[in-house]
Amino acid sequence: MPTADVSVRVAWSQDAAGIASVQLRAWQQRYDALLPQLLAERGLDPETHAAAWEQSLARPPEARHRALVALERNLVVGFVLTGPATDPDADPVVDGELGEFTVDPGHLRQGHGSRLLQAAVDTLLADGFTRVACWIDSTDDDARAFLSGAGWAPDGASRELADETGAGTVKQVRLHTAIA
Template sequence: MVVADVSVRVAWPADAPGIAAVQLRAWQQRYDGEAAAGPDADALAAAWRQSLSRPPEARHRALVALAGAEVVGFALTGPNADPDADPAVDGELAEFTVDPGATRGGHGSRLLQAGVDTLAADGFTRAVCWTDAADDVLRAFLTSAGWAADGASRELAGESGTHVKQVRLHTALG
C-alpha cells in the first residue's frame, strides 16, 4: 500500500517562496491571468518571509498544506477584526488558498480542519471567513464543511482599481 506524503503544519519563513508561488497561481486563475499586474514573486516571497518571521501577535498563525516538501496551500488564522466581532472569542480564517493545480486532492479539507483546530486551540469559539462573492467553489466547499453565510458583505478596492465584493461565512468552533 502506498501512502501519500501529505500534511499540514505551521508555516516557517523558509516556506515564503512556496506560499508566494501558490498565491500568485491562485490570483492568476481568479483574475483571468492578470498576474502581470500583480506583485512579482520575489517581492511577494520577501513580504511573506518578513510576515512569517514577525507575526503581529501569538494568535496570528500561518499554516501550510504540503505534498511532500512542496507547499500546495496556505491558510491564515487569527482574531477577527470586524467591527461587530469580539476578538476574545471570534476568530477568522483570514486567507484560505489551495494551489489551482492541487485541488481535489484532499489538501483543502486537511488545511480547513487544521485552521479550525488552530482557532479552537487559541480559545476562539466562533470563526468567520470572507470569500469573493463570485467564488462559488470556495463557498460551496466551506458550506459543505458546516460554514454558513451570515448576511454580511463588503467591497474591497485593489491598487489596480479592481473591486472585489466579498461575503462573510461563519461557523461555531468546538
C-alpha cells in the same frame, strides 16, 4: 497500496517562496483580468512577494496569528492564515478568522483543503476562539460549496475590495461557523 506523503504544519519562514508561489497562481486563476494591474500597482514580482511573506512569517503581529501550510512531500500546495477576527462587529476574544484560505489550483480536490481547514479549526480552538469567519469572493462557488459542506454559512455581511484606482473591484461575502 502506497499512500501520499501529505501533511499540514505551522509555516516556517523557509516556506515563504512556496506560499508566495501558491498565492500568485491562485490570484492568477481568480483575478486574471485584474492581476497584471494589481501586481504592477503594488510592484509585486515573485521575489518581492516571497520576501514580504518571509518577513510576515518571521514577525507575526501577535501570538494568535498563524500561517499553516499544506504539504505534498516538501512542496507547499496550500496555506491558511488564522487569527483574531478583524471585522468591526467581531469580538476578538471569541471570534477567530481565516484571513486567507488558498490551495494551489493544480492541487485542488486532493484533500489538502480539508486537512488545512481541520488544522485551522484545531488551531483556532487551541487559541480560545469559539466562532470563526471567512471572507470569500461572491463568485467563488467552489469555495462556498466546500465551506458550506463543512458547516459554514453566510451571515449576511458583504464588502467590496477595490484597487487603488477603483477600476477593479471584488465583491466578497462572509461565512461563519461555531467551532466550540
